[in-house]
Amino acid sequence: MTFDWSPVLLSLKLATITTLVLLIVGTPIAWRLARLRHWIKQPLVSLVALPLVLPPTVLGFYLLLVLAPNGFVGQIVKGMGLGTIPFTFPGLVIASVFYSLPFAVQPLQNAFEGLGERPLEVASTLRATPLDRFFTVVVPLARPGFLTAAVLSFAHTIGEFGVVLMIGGNIPGQTKVLSVAIYDHVETLEYDQAHVMSAGMLVFAFTVLLVLYAVNGRIAVAEKS
Amino acid sequence: MRMLTRFAKLAVVGLTTAMACASAAGAGEVSVAVAANFTDAMRDIARAFETATGHKAVVSFASTGKIYAQIQNGAPFEVFLAADAARPQKAEAEGLAVPGSRFTYAKGKLALWSATENLFSDGEDYLKTGAFSHAAIANPKTAPYGFAARQVLERLGLWDTLSDRLVRGDTIAQAFQFVASGNADVGLLALSQVLALPAGTGSNWEIPETYYEPIVQEAVLLKKGETNPAALAFIDFLKGGTARNITTGYGYAVE
Structure with a gap:
């Protein structure tokens, strides 16, 4: 049995890039939501949480329509001479960012809300600029939130399946990620390969969660003492 | 209770x-x-x-x-x-x-089809120009129409050159949907799918039956x-x- 590593590497690459994008995009969203005192907050929070509830097929369907060469976004991208988005790796990154958005925003928002006003007020009496305050006060204090957001985004993207199946096109080395490869192996009765990949995923998922809970538990203990 | x-x-x-x-x-x-x-x-x-x-x-x-x-x-x-x-x-x-x-x-028969009208009359020439970003087929491992599509592309010597532009549908139905929605420019599909559309929709080329096993x-x-x-x-x-x-x-x- 020759084992094909390319779906594994592809999934790792996709999850890494998606996590980075989500931390960059998700942090300001979470910050804004955490500070928002307006009736619009609940609708916005619900909007961010949508991928938790929606079947991946709904997301896949709309992405396929919007990103298609004659779709709304597709036309803009085509106009910029960037080619088509579906069936490409960047297309998967876009889909994954939407799909895993709540997994990044919610832990961050919780962490920011947990801080309260006090540390920021203290910092501003010390004449820290808003950006200073964010990076020297908020980020260190919200560390468990960032860790949870990063780990969950990464793990959730690794586990992504339905959306990729709909807009990926199963191209080896480009869009054939781990979960789709497992599906393919199972459906073609190549149980050996399916076993190796599935068992690997099982160990990976357990390890990720174990590390996450252990580290967050230690941080919580350290902060109490 | x-x-x-x-x-x-x-x-x-x-x-x-x-x-x-x-x-x-x-x-x-x-x-x-x-x-x-x-x-x-x-x-x-x-x-x-x-x-x-x-x-x-x-x-x-x-x-x-x-x-x-x-x-x-x-x-x-x-x-x-x-x-x-x-x-x-x-x-x-x-x-x-x-x-x-x-x-x-x-x-069954195989057809080369695109949702774009007047894109080609001779599909073989069109495939060989490679003037498209994605071509859809069904997964050759699970779908017999995908297997036949692979035979056609191999016969035309295009299987390797096109491999990174071949979108594999989970079924021939998904491959068709990829093409019909315009996400893939062209596809090697079941003729029956093309004939189910109103006559003259898009560009259609019936692939010669000698290009693939029946x-x-x-x-x-x-x-x-x-x-x-x-x-x-x-x-x-x-x-x-x-x-x-x-x-x-x-x-x-x-x-």
């Missing part, structure tokens, strides 16, 4: 009513697993079957390879309409199908349907004139 008993009673009443309805008046149900390329034809056939016999055909669509894997794992299908002859033969050899019940219900689609009665009158009636209906007419109407050949 009293609430619970009342609920249980209600559930029992509901269940028995449902079961009584299902077996009423000798009208049975047959569970049919159908290769995705035959979707449009099958919908018509199922409707005609219900009108003619009073039995109901519950139809599941997937790629042939997938259905076969599901049958192997105990899926409750009673009749299997594959897009090749290999899987029904295998099912028979493995004791999953009723021996001697196999027959060819359709012979797509002989066999049906087989599965062991689970051996004693179900509705399953036997469906097999008979599929061999009859009405079903054959519908099948040829979708661009298939019949024996």
